[in-house]
Amino acid sequence: MAFFLETLLGGLMSGMLYSLVALGFVLIYKASGVFNFAQGAMVLFAALSMARFSEWIPEWLGMDNLFMANVLAFAVSVVVMFVVAWLIERLVLRHLVNQEGATLLMATLGIAYFLDGVGQTIFGSDIYKIDVGMPKEPVMMLESVFEGGILINKEDFVAAFISALLVVALSIFFQKTSTGRALRAVADDHQAAQSIGIPLNRSWVIVWCVAGITALVAGVIWGSKLGAQFSLSTVALRALPVVILGGLTSVPGAIIGGLIIGVGEKLSEVYLGPYVGGGIEIWFAYMLALVFLLFRPQGLFGEKIIDRV
Amino acid sequence: MFYRENGQFKTSYKSDQQIFPIPQDRWAILAIIAIAFFVIPLMVDEYLFRAILIPFLILSLAALGVNILVGYCGQITLGAGAFMAVGAYAAYNFLIRVSGMPALGAILLGGFTAAAVGIVFGIPSLRVRGLYLAVATLAAQFFWDWAFLRVKWFTNDASSGSVSVADIDVFGWIVNTPTDKYLFCLGILVIFSLMAKNLVRGNMGRQWMAIRDMDVAATVIGIRPLYAKLTAFAVSSFYLGVAGALWGMINLGSWEPAAFSIDRSFQLLFMVIIGGMGAIAGSFFGAAFIVILPIFLNQILPVIGGLFGLEVSIALVSHVEIMIFGALIVFFLIVEPHGIARLWSTGREKLRLWPFPH
Numbered sequence: 001m002a003f004f005l006e007t008l009l010g011g012l013m014s015g016m017l018y019s020l021v022a023l024g025f026v027l028i029y030k031a032s033g034v035f036n037f038a039q040g041a042m043v044l045f046a047a048l049s050m051a052r053f054s055e056w057i058p059e060w061l062g063m064d065n066l067f068m069a070n071v072l073a074f075a076v077s078v079v080v081m082f083v084v085a086w087l088i089e090r091l092v093l094r095h096l097v098n099q100e101g102a103t104l105l106m107a108t109l110g111i112a113y114f115l116d117g118v119g120q121t122i123f124g125s126d127i128y129k130i131d132v133g134m135p136k137e138p139v140m141m142l143e144s145v146f147e148g149g150i151l152i153n154k155e156d157f158v159a160a161f162i163s164a165l166l167v168v169a170l171s172i173f174f175q176k177t178s179t180g181r182a183l184r185a186v187a188d189d190h191q192a193a194q195s196i197g198i199p200l201n202r203s204w205v206i207v208w209c210v211a212g213i214t215a216l217v218a219g220v221i222w223g224s225k226l227g228a229q230f231s232l233s234t235v236a237l238r239a240l241p242v243v244i245l246g247g248l249t250s251v252p253g254a255i256i257g258g259l260i261i262g263v264g265e266k267l268s269e270v271y272l273g274p275y276v277g278g279g280i281e282i283w284f285a286y287m288l289a290l291v292f293l294l295f296r297p298q299g300l301f302g303e304k305i306i307d308r309v
Numbered sequence: 310m311f312y313r314e315n316g317q318f319k320t321s322y323k324s325d326q327q328i329f330p331i332p333q334d335r336w337a338i339l340a341i342i343a344i345a346f347f348v349i350p351l352m353v354d355e356y357l358f359r360a361i362l363i364p365f366l367i368l369s370l371a372a373l374g375v376n377i378l379v380g381y382c383g384q385i386t387l388g389a390g391a392f393m394a395v396g397a398y399a400a401y402n403f404l405i406r407v408s409g410m411p412a413l414g415a416i417l418l419g420g421f422t423a424a425a426v427g428i429v430f431g432i433p434s435l436r437v438r439g440l441y442l443a444v445a446t447l448a449a450q451f452f453w454d455w456a457f458l459r460v461k462w463f464t465n466d467a468s469s470g471s472v473s474v475a476d477i478d479v480f481g482w483i484v485n486t487p488t489d490k491y492l493f494c495l496g497i498l499v500i501f502s503l504m505a506k507n508l509v510r511g512n513m514g515r516q517w518m519a520i521r522d523m524d525v526a527a528t529v530i531g532i533r534p535l536y537a538k539l540t541a542f543a544v545s546s547f548y549l550g551v552a553g554a555l556w557g558m559i560n561l562g563s564w565e566p567a568a569f570s571i572d573r574s575f576q577l578l579f580m581v582i583i584g585g586m587g588a589i590a591g592s593f594f595g596a597a598f599i600v601i602l603p604i605f606l607n608q609i610l611p612v613i614g615g616l617f618g619l620e621v622s623i624a625l626v627s628h629v630e631i632m633i634f635g636a637l638i639v640f641f642l643i644v645e646p647h648g649i650a651r652l653w654s655t656g657r658e659k660l661r662l663w664p665f666p667h
Contacts, residue, residue: 035440035443091639092639092643095643096642096643096646099642099646100646101385101439101440102379102385102443102578102582102586103582103642103646105385105440105443106578106579106582106638106642107638107639107642107643109575109579109635109638110635110636110637110638110639110642111635111639112635113631113632113634113635113638114631114632114635114636114639115635116628116631116632116635117628117629117630117631117632117633117634117635118628118632120628121625121628121629121632125624125628237447237571240444240447241444243444244440244441244444244445248440248441276459277459277460278459279455279458279459280455282451282455283448283451283452283454283455286444286445286447286448286451286452287448287452289444289445289448290433290437290445290448293433293436293437293441293445294433294436294437297436297437297438297441298441299441305438307525308525309523309525309526309529
């Protein structure tokens with residue numbers, strides 16, 4: 001029982017981390033109808049930028065304060081992600097308005113290759129450490145309830161907490177601020193939004209900036225877990241089933257989907273994996289999402305697809 | 310002047326309905342095929358065969374398969390590499406487990422196995438559509454990546470799924486030199502392209518296109534989506550399976566699952582989109598572009614670096630290479646979202662009126 005709970009909790013935590021990446025997909029899809037395959041590359045780019053600037057800034061300024069270095073590096077990385085977002089909108093998306101979904105998908109794949117290349121050219125291609133003071137040591141919990149208690153990774157716990165915080169912040173931004181309302185209007189209907197005077201291009205830049213910030217947060221958390229390295233860009237592939245399971249257009253869907261996928265993955269790996277040779281996490285997540293899709297083709301919380309002739 | 314249809318009267322349905330109704334097209338295609346079969350083997354050296362021509366032929370075949378599914382039936386797939394892998398490993402298993410199995414038979418059986426697998430993984434397309442389907446097809450990709458790595462039976466207990474085959478023997482013709490391999494792949498590609506060209510203008514192809522253009526409307530006029538979509542998956546997977554078997558057994562000789570990874574799937578989709586969706590010729594243009602571009606960049610970058618007096622390291626070349634590759638793809642999509650095939654047909658329209666456009 002304790003073992004089951006431990007696995008379950010581990011799944012929930014890693015699910016939160018997937019949601020963090022999935023959120024980036026959902027934000028951009030909602031606002032511009034672009035399925036952004038470059039989200040993984042953005043996570044990698046942000047993580048590399050964070051890792052390298054937190055190394056470089058103390059050198060340049062000659063100071064020796066880890067906290068200040070991290071804060072400055074984070075600020076610089078935010079600016080970097082804004083620039084990336086602006087460039088993507090200005091140079092790519094603006095020219096591809098009204099193209100088919102497949103073409104846009106391929107364009108973001110092209111962006112992903114480009115960002116991977118640029119990131120590693122500028123920042124180097126080794127494994128870099130991101131040290132933002134995340135607690136590393138595991139803790140025991142509920143020792144009074146179970147014999148031996150449950151082992152929990154404190155790092156995961158903090159990460160899950162930060163993700164939850166980000167989700168709340170995003171919800172407030174989208175529900176309460178006027179910019180957020182404008183973005184939701186754009187998401188609902190491009191033409192109607194434009195006709196009441198909401199500038200489309202600016203909205204897209206803002207959305208990509210927000211997605212850039214989620215990528216940065218995801219990059220910092222994943223990066224401090226695994227190190228900032230090329231394999232971070234494959235995190236996006238782990239988050240894709242989350243997006244389609246939750247629905248491409250739903251923020252709560254990304255969270256719930258993340259939790260379901262996280263738990264499903266961990267439980268299947270622990271209880272089913274040994275019988276079939278292990279390593280089934282990644283395709284099991286996709287199969288799980290596929291089963292859900294057979295019953296709800298638009299994902300759990302996606303907008304209902306209406307066919308018109 | 311050279312490409313004018315004036316005065317070419319069709320007097321029977323047969324001549325009106327043939328594959329290339331314009332004689333100039335017919336002669337041009339025949340000339341290209343003749344050059345490919347007889348002239349190129351005499352002119353080209355071994356490196357060019359290995360690095361460009363053989364990969365180009367096999368990947369064109371695979372791109373044809375993807376184009377049938379994505380371009381003609383409108384079902385976006387990101388799992389094309391998986392069906393190539395199924396074809397390759399199935400052909401391998403037929404070859405080593407069935408005694409006396411001819412190589413050509415094994416390759417075709419690999420294709421049929423891939424077709425069967427394609428039908429199974431095509432079933433979700435009846436329910437799930439668009440981008441959801443695209444992501445769902447990744448399930449096939451990751452499942453087969455895993456299966457060929459972990460399930461020992463598929464790979465005859467080889468470690469990490471790497472297998473190899475001896476030179477293959479087609480009715481007594483041992484295909485082992487690059488020229489032989491080139492001719493063998495070319496023969497298969499010509500036959501399969503002709504088949505595809507005929508398929509897409511026949512009953513089945515029209516059903517696919519109706520489903521692609523508006524599936525509800527197609528259903529209303531009596532096209533069965535089940536039949537149309539699953540045949541598209543089956544035919545597409547058959548092409549991919551044969552291409553996979555050729556890629557493994559002819560081009561690589563020994564391979565492991567990584568040869569058919571998700572990058573391969575993306576690459577194939579790039580070929581179709583850059584070449585032109587819903588155009589047979591587009592598959593060839595796209596394959597040529599994607600095969601040649603990295604080799605070209607690889608050769609040219611150190612030279613350019615040298616001009617500016619920069620020492621270009623191998624790691625830097627590979628990073629700049631994927632950077633330029635990505636940028637060029639985006640550039641191409643912006644300039645011509647309908648692919649090279651569209652440029653080609655615009656050019657042809659212009660040529661019809663040249664040199665007196667008015």
